[in-house]
Amino acid sequence: MRSQNVLIIGTCVSAIDSASSDEVQFFHPRQNLWREHFQINMEAGMVTGITAVGKITVEKLKMNSAAQVAARKLWVRLGLFP
Known part of the structure; x- marks a missing residue:
């Protein structure tokens, strides 16, 4: 089963920032600090x-997204997040 994030961005590693019109790299968990x-x-x-x-x-x-926020709230209540 493919990750939801993979389905959303495919193989993209960057996008155009609508505020600045600059190309911006996506967060990379192995290279960036959350x-x-x-x-x-x-x-x-x-x-x-x-x-x-x-x-x-x-x-x-x-x-x-509504699903992501609902999941995060549940994880917080269960002590699983962060």
Whole structure:
């Protein structure tokens, strides 16, 4: 079974930032530190990009879809997240 993120971005590694028109690389977990690019609101279950890399990744991977947010909130209640 393919990851939902793979289905969304395919083989793309970057996207155009609508705010700056710059090409921005997606977050790479082996090369980037999560805390440098994202913040999370534990109560709301929402992830916010704090850099261009974080913002484009949140947007293109749909990290705040209803399903993702609901799952995060459940994980927080169960003590499984972060």
